Amino acid sequence: MNNPCGQHQHPHRLIQQPLDELTDRLRRHSRRVTGPRQAILDVLRRHQTPMSNRDIHAALGQMCDLATVYRNLHTLEGMGLVRRFDLGDGAARFELVTPEDDGHHHHLVCTRCSLVVEIDDCFPPEFEQALAQRHRFARISHRLEFFGVCSRCEAGESRPGPVEA
Amino acid sequence: MNNPCGQHQHPHRLIQQPLDELTDRLRRHSRRVTGPRQAILDVLRRHQTPMSNRDIHAALGQMCDLATVYRNLHTLEGMGLVRRFDLGDGAARFELVTPEDDGHHHHLVCTRCSLVVEIDDCFPPEFEQALAQRHRFARISHRLEFFGVCSRCEAGESRPGPVEA
DNA sequence: ACATGATTGCAAACAGGTTGCAAGAACCAC
DNA sequence: GTGGTTCTTGCAACCTGTTTGCAATCATGT
Ligand SMILES: [Mn+2]
Ligand SMILES: [Mn+2]
Ligand SMILES: [Zn+2]
Ligand SMILES: [Zn+2]
Numbered sequence: 081m082n083n084p085c086g087q088h089q090h091p092h093r094l095i096q097q098p099l100d101e102l103t104d105r106l107r108r109h110s111r112r113v114t115g116p117r118q119a120i121l122d123v124l125r126r127h128q129t130p131m132s133n134r135d136i137h138a139a140l141g142q143m144c145d146l147a148t149v150y151r152n153l154h155t156l157e158g159m160g161l162v163r164r165f166d167l168g169d170g171a172a173r174f175e176l177v178t179p180e181d182d183g184h185h186h187h188l189v190c191t192r193c194s195l196v197v198e199i200d201d202c203f204p205p206e207f208e209q210a211l212a213q214r215h216r217f218a219r220i221s222h223r224l225e226f227f228g229v230c231s232r233c234e235a236g237e238s239r240p241g242p243v244e245a
Numbered sequence: 246m247n248n249p250c251g252q253h254q255h256p257h258r259l260i261q262q263p264l265d266e267l268t269d270r271l272r273r274h275s276r277r278v279t280g281p282r283q284a285i286l287d288v289l290r291r292h293q294t295p296m297s298n299r300d301i302h303a304a305l306g307q308m309c310d311l312a313t314v315y316r317n318l319h320t321l322e323g324m325g326l327v328r329r330f331d332l333g334d335g336a337a338r339f340e341l342v343t344p345e346d347d348g349h350h351h352h353l354v355c356t357r358c359s360l361v362v363e364i365d366d367c368f369p370p371e372f373e374q375a376l377a378q379r380h381r382f383a384r385i386s387h388r389l390e391f392f393g394v395c396s397r398c399e400a401g402e403s404r405p406g407p408v409e410a
Numbered sequence: 411a412c413a414t415g416a417t418t419g420c421a422a423a424c425a426g427g428t429t430g431c432a433a434g435a436a437c438c439a440c
Numbered sequence: 441g442t443g444g445t446t447c448t449t450g451c452a453a454c455c456t457g458t459t460t461g462c463a464a465t466c467a468t469g470t
Contacts (some may be wrong), residue, residue, distance in 0.1 A: 110416095111416085111417095112415095112416060112417065112466080112467050112468070113467075113468095114416090114417065114418080114466075114467070115466095116417085116418075117417090132457090133457080133458080134457085144418075144419080145418070145419050145420070146458095147418080147419070147420080147421095147458085147459080147460085148417080148418055148419075150457090150458060150459070151417080151418085151459090151460095152417095154458095154459095166331070166333065168331065168388065170335075170426085170427090170456070170457060171456090171457065171458095172457085172458085188376060188380055188382060188385075190382070191384075197380050197382075199376065201372070201376070203368045203372075207366070207368075208391070211353060211364065211366070211391060212393060215353055215362050215395075216395070216396035217353060217355070217362075217391075217393035217394060217395055217396070218393060218394045218396075218399045219356075219393050219394050220353075220391060220392065220393035221391070221392050221393065222389060222390065222391045222392065223333065223388075223389070223390050223392070224387060224388070224389045225387065225388050226373070226376060226382075226385060226386070226387045227385070227386050227387065227388070228377060228382035228383060228384050228385035228386065229382060229383045229384050230380075230381070230382055231381035231382070231383075234383045275447095276447085276448095277435080277436050277437070277446090277447060277448070278436080278437095279435075279436075279447090279448065279449080280435090281448085281449075282448090297426095298426080298427080299426085309449070309450080310449070310450050310451070311427095312427090312428080312429085312449080312450070312451080312452095313448080313449055313450075315426090315427060315428070316428090316429095316448080316449085317448095319428095335425070335426060335427095335457090335458090336425090336426065336427095337426085337427085
């Protein structure tokens with residue numbers, strides 16, 4: 081296994097982008113800088129693990145309707161400002177993405193307490209290329225998530241709700 | 246990348262288990278051999294790619310209620326007769342599993358026509374082990390699916406419905 | 411300040427999936 | 441075979457995550 085991003089060794093998502101930079105990106109895409117949008121971006125930039133629409137809406141505290149959160153994340157995803165992840169429970173999760181980085185990475189999820197650990201490693205791109213060639217697929221990509229039981233849960237103290245394996 | 250199952254080189258899922266063997270497995274788990282169950286198992290054994298509840302129900306043709314399909318797939322999964330897969334669209338898919346094999350494998354999905362290709366390769370288990378140790382997770386496993394555009398779709402003739410990337 | 415179109419709140423609609431309940435089988439024992 | 445016990449099924453209601461139509465509101469360029 082290697083690190084797919086040769087540019088830098090540190091985890092991308094720990095870099096906290098300034099809010100202004102984010103709203104600038106909105107303007108550049110001729111999107112309006114509204115209260116909900118700033119708030120959503122602000123919530124996302126201070127979280128390092130992916131958040132669900134519900135998570136974000138809760139963190140916003142009655143700032144806007146849940147539908148607005150859904151709509152905005154969809155918009156932000158289309159603009160490449162956030163990336164969508166699927167951690168196996170039915171809900172989509174989102175993480176902020178920096179302009180230099182496409183945000184491709186993986187997660188290790190505790191199936192008992194839903195703790196999420198960020199994983200930067202990935203298998204070498206050659207493998208994916210080989211698959212693509214062998215099956216004549218173009219524009220190939222992948223989704224990879226790990227599941228297990230975190231040390232705290234394994235030790236006994238399960239807490240919140242579980243997730244599927 | 247290697248083949249995780251050193252036992253045999255051929256794709257597991259191409260082996261078509263006899264229906265009697267499957268119903269025997271039901272009996273051994275003290276489950277009743279009902280019409281819907283036999284029909285579901287029979288549909289699954291003649292498909293090599295994962296099927297959704299809806300797929301199965303459709304293939305059954307008014308043999309039983311959709312809720313019955315859901316309930317049975319859940320039961321069969323609990324018994325280890327089928328394995329659940331998540332191909333990124335909102336619907337769960339299932340494949341028959343042989344007694345010797347846990348059915349762990351991956352898929353390559355066309356994001357345009359939803360064509361599914363079975364993939365037997367996987368990364369070496371050492372990588373997963375290392376992750377587990379590094380983050381002190383127990384009972385670690387993973388889910389990995391590939392996405393791309395199949396040659397036919399790339400050539401132009403898109404057909405049915407798309408899937409997310 | 412105004413005009414205009416993007417954005418929002420709200421409620422209704424969807425989609426996959428689950429569940430309570432009464433009727434209908436399997437299966438086991440006679 | 442007959443009968444009973446227990447598991448299954450059909451049906452409809454329900455649940456959760458997500459989308460959408462529509463009228464009201466607001467951000468932005470002039
Ligand atoms: Mn992440
Ligand atoms: Mn498969
Ligand atoms: Zn945990
Ligand atoms: Zn295709």
